[in-house]
Amino acid sequence: MSSHGHIVPRVWSLSPREIAADGTRRIGELGSLYRLGIIVAAVLAVVGIVSLIAGPLLQGYSDRAVWTYVTAVFFFLMSTVAAAPCLSVGLRLARGHWRRPVNRVAEIWAAALIVPAILFFVLQGTHPSSMDRSSLWMGWPGAPWLWSSIMMISLVACGYAFLYISARPDFAILRDQVDPNPKGFFARMAGDWRGTIKQWAVHDRGLSYIGVFYLMLFVGTMTVISSDFIIGMVPGYHSSIFPVYWVVTSFQAGIALTIVTSAILRKFGGAEKYLELDQFWGLSKMLLAFGLLWFYFWWSEFIITWYSRMPYEVNFLRFFFFDTYLWLFVIVIGFCFLAPLLGLMWNFVRRSYNGPTVVAVLVLLGIMADRIRLASIGSTVEDIYAPYFLEVPSTHYPGVFDVLLTVGFIGAAVGIVLVAMRFIAVPSIWEVTSGLWLRKMRKFKKAEVIVIGKPE
Amino acid sequence: MQERHPLKGEAITKELLRPLNQTPMIFWVAVIILGGILTAFAFAVGWMFYWGLGTTGLNTPIFWGFMITNFVFWIGISHAGVMISAILRLTQAEWRRPVTRAAEVMTIFSLLTAMLFPFLHTGRPWRTVYWVFPYDFDRGIWPDPRGPLVWDPAAVFTYLTGSTLFLYTTLIPDMALLRDRSTGWRKTLYTILALGWRGNERQWKLQLVAGILLSALILPVFVSVHSIVSWDFAVSLIPVWHASIFAPYFVIGAVHSGVSAVITLMALMRWLFGFHNYLREEHFDSIGRLLVVVATGWMWFFVLDIIFAMFTRDPRELVVMEQRIFEWPYAMLLAFVFVFAYIIPVPVWMFQRFRRNIKIMFWTSLMVNVGMWAERYWLILPGLERKFEFTFMWSWYRPSIVELTLVFGSFALVTFLLLLFSKIFPPVAVWEEMEGVNFAQDIQVGKRTVHATIREE
């Protein structure tokens, strides 16, 4: 019989009972590596908090440049931790079956939203009033602090609600299966979930709505952040494409984070039956597309600025790309555009485990470099009330505290996700199970074919 | 949510070839009306060439008016073909089958129409060709590739060539089908176009690989075309034009208007050719869902463009923004754009029962394109009217009857070409529908039968 290269995903041969048992086992068993990860993350989190207090907080808000790396790590976490759940929303809207094990891997990062939220409120003190300067808020009362805070709180609340709604059916499975049930936690989280048809219908609808709402809030909040922290802090810089670049590259980082998390879960998390080539293939195609979009959005800004040849726009080019932060920019273009393009344009690389993982790691490093570059740009122009900046600032280099707090807060976010995995099944039990009925391998004359059904 | 029509085999072919065989009275009525408008169009072109650009409303400092607006609009419409065809092919969306051919054809005809207008608007097209094509060898004068007006034809020509080749490649199997069931001049034409296609396994395999490969190649071209058109405006220093967001903003606006135009076309094909079995409610539903996302993206870009123009606090930008937002007629035009291109259609498309109502989809898609034409005008004109703010060489633009005729004529031209195409070539790809039937399967889940498809990698 002919199968012409089809590799049947192992999950298709599992029964719902086996998938539930697998999920329960992942929750119940804590390996020594997991414990080590938690300890390292906790130590890093403490280091991060101490560095934040000993560094920028003790120096106060008078010098914005001191806050550069707090801003950078905040940007990075918003672009990764907060962006990853958007991938889950998008994949559910597109309704591909391969998404099923991936969704929870992406949305589990919503658990760590508290870290960028804390940093955001600490950073609020670096903002001057939006009066008498170029700002998205145009002097609106209470701006920027009140309104951007409302957006941030809404985003974080929505992110947690999204994760909770998605995980509720799994909480019910764990409520009934995990022994001993940790302090009735799963029972409280599952509530009255019994899995009736009505409950599933409401769950399905609710998950879609809250997901779309999260996505829209994310876009709105990131638009505001990009304007408040970067565009509004560089006099004369009023690039309308920048918020789009900011959001799109964040999606790119969210995809990269999901790929890296999937690779780690495959290797150490016992999820190798669920996160297979199909998932890496699908995600790597998206990473390639977003790599191309990275270039498109950057180029669209660059060509307009370069072509105008106005002195203040030439200064932007020197400041952003060619003089002050040339080497950071080289890393960004290399890791965010060239690596996905040259690596993932080949199907054999896309359809592998290591290829997408290596490119995703590079993309995350590239996005980190990009956010450091942009945080440095937004924090180091001295006179933000001037109509244009006429002298290109010099490069801002990090100190010891800057490095420590950057690593520390990333560690804190990872630590929270590790803890969350103790309570939330990754990959999702219910979502993987509900896909079992809709995909089959069948005989079609002399061929073995894959049959996909889409009921909704 | 896959639905199925009950037909198989020859019954499908018979239905899909009906427009080639039968000519209903409405067709002739349409031809006569469109012919009348096209005659007026040809007369207007002749009149303008004879008397010069004085017959239009163009005057210092406004040299880009209705004709350039129309050019941008039709370039936008042309994006529908690739949006629908390439993206849906790449994602293996099953509902693409009856939609792709018409969308691809619309791309080509709207591109051809768009290309007419920059040439027409120069008033003396035959004198302007050497701006673009390097032919004036004697004097050694060459086009300057540093100018965006040279990028533009390069992009449009690439897109037109690519789209035509894309369409032709997918047409070959249907040409063979027509070759085997026609006589006379049609047989000669189809025999030539079929290139000796026999439909062996290798040919089919390559047809499918080509569909994916060409889709992947043409997508970056499609993005570049409207981006480059937008740079015609954005690389200049004219207030409100010099905006970095213009490229993606134009692209997403093009997708919004282009995909809406596909809905209009699908509804017309359903009514005119009776393709109820193929252009089903589920197709309108799926495209309507897609349009909610696209329209919301477009609205985000629209708002960003406005906000960041005001963000600068530059008096040059502010004076034009004030004119655009608060002064007649642009204030009303802005409200018109919002209401027609977003506020009415998008809430309607949020409800499935409206998305599955063909009449509602037809009228809302038409509204979007009326709004999007106005949006192009709103984007282009005000900046020019206040171009020389220090010398107060300000002006108003009022389109002449010649320009109005040219704009209406362009709509007639595209419609006429589409009708003509449907008399010679199948407007729905027959082989793609047959393929859908060959790949159709069912999966039984409890008491429910779920429609399914064999998935190739």
Place this chain on the structure above:
Amino acid sequence: MAFREVLGVYKDLDTAVAATDAFADAGFTREDFDVLTNAPYPEGAFGEDPGRHRLFMFPLIGAASGFAVGLLITAGTQLAYPLVTYGMPLLSIPPMIVIMYEGTMLGALIFTVLGVLFESRLPRLRLGVYDKRITYGSIGILARVPADRIDDAEKALRSVEHENIVSENDNGDVISENEYEPRGAQA
């Protein structure tokens, strides 16, 4: 060795697959026959097709050619008429990239289509052994075997219920056993 073709035409998938089985029973391999249809069937439905193609090479070659032409035009025209415009130096790279990009994509597109035609062995001036029934929904099993085994092939194709057998004689003339009367849609 001279090869000859014979085509068996079958009204549905079941009989066509049965014909391929009969063909295999007669000692022929998968390389000895091809399947003609009016639309694609799932890959491998008639047995794995061993044919390989190199279509993916074509866009790469086209892209390289297009890039070279784009570079030639943009650099050449600036050098042929050396004038600084818009304050931009000669050989300004960013605007050149725009046209070189379009050239690259145009080259890739054109070469892909040429590749499709070349790899599909099109255009084919003569249809040869063929039956119109195929575009009406029947399935053709086209045997291409050494001339000395053509009778065995024809016998195998005949052993299953068929609509027509089309063959070619030594002069290359096509002989159809059962000429087709159109029964479906006509253009």
